[in-house]
Amino acid sequence: MSHYSEDTRSILADLIESxxxxxxYSRTPVSRAALEWIVACAQGPSGAGQRNAPSAHALYPLRLFAIINRLDDSSCPPGLYAFDGAHRRLGPRLGTTSPQALRATSLADDHWLEHAAVVLVVAADYPAARAHFADQQPDGLRGDRYAHIETGAVLQNLHLATQAQGxxxxxxxxFDDRRLVDTLALPDGLRSVALFCIGAPS
Ligand SMILES: Cc1cc2nc3c(=O)[nH]c(=O)nc-3n(C[C@H](O)[C@H](O)[C@H](O)COP(=O)(O)O)c2cc1C
Known part of the structure; x- marks a missing residue:
């Protein structure tokens, strides 16, 4: 374990407290480099096969996706994207997802779903998590609980990294689970746990 300087600890405390x-959000696009840095901080690889957020049994049942609305890179038109390189780089475009359709999934008409520059999707492979932890709980739902706890860690990393980028x-x-499943059409086995809207302050 490293021992961090008082300056570093103070920067971390400032980031957490602020x-x-x-x-x-303003209409300013988010830079691709900033987005990739944020996602790498949240869930990128570190250590010997581990990632930046903790995971029960190091199973890593979560995947991140991005719904791009405004990015500074013209080679990335609006749409739904995966991440490559174990969450370091924006990966292939999987399809179109309109910001209006995303807003329509909200249970409270959260208009920021439509106006954010990027909306990240934290998705879980629930079947894999349930199967892996089936021996810990007779109803098989222990995997869900662990996936949700891990999602919280990823979301806090996302929050702090986003803040650090200004x-x-x-x-x-x-959100309405059924509507979101239909709107995003994520790859097989994956279901959204949470969304994280990102934009420049207005
Ligand atoms: C599990 C969870 C779900 C949340 N869902 C929503 C949501 O659907 N819409 C929203 O605008 N904020 C949502 N929030 C954000 C909270 O409203 C926010 O964190 C809270 O009001 C405290 O404000 P702060 O984050 O500025 O400290 C959610 C936060 C958590 C932890």
């Missing part, structure tokens, strides 16, 4: 949810964000978990 973190607030941001729901109003951007802002907010978690949105109040």
């Amino acid at each position: 973190r607030r949810s941001l729901r109003e 951007l802002g964000g907010v978690i949105v978990a109040g």
Whole structure:
């Protein structure tokens, strides 16, 4: 374990204490480099096969996706994207997802789902998590609990990294599950756990 200097500890404390949810964004696009840095901080590889957020049994049942609305890279038109390189680089475009359709999944008409520059999707492979932890709990739902706890760690990393880039964000978990499944059409086995809107402060 490294021992960090007082300056470093103070920067970390400032970052944690100044973190607030941001729901109003300017029209400024988010830079691709900033987005990739944020995602790498949240869930990128580190150590010997581990990642930056903890995971029960180092199973890593979570995947991140990005719904791009405004990015500074013209080679990335709006749409739904995966991440490559174990969450270091923006990967292939999987399809179109309109910001309006995303907003329509909200249980509270959270308009920031439509106006954010990027909305990240934290998705879980629930079948894999349930199967892996089936011996810990007779109803098989231990895997769900662990995936949700891990999602919280990823979301806090996302929040702090976003703040460090001078951007802002907010978690949105109040969505209609069925509608979101239909809207995103994620790869097989994956279901959304939470969304994280990102944009420049207005
Ligand atoms: C599990 C969870 C779900 C949340 N869902 C929503 C949501 O659906 N819409 C929203 O605008 N904010 C949502 N939030 C953000 C909270 O409203 C916010 O964190 C809280 O008001 C405290 O404000 P702060 O983040 O600025 O400290 C959620 C936060 C958590 C932890």
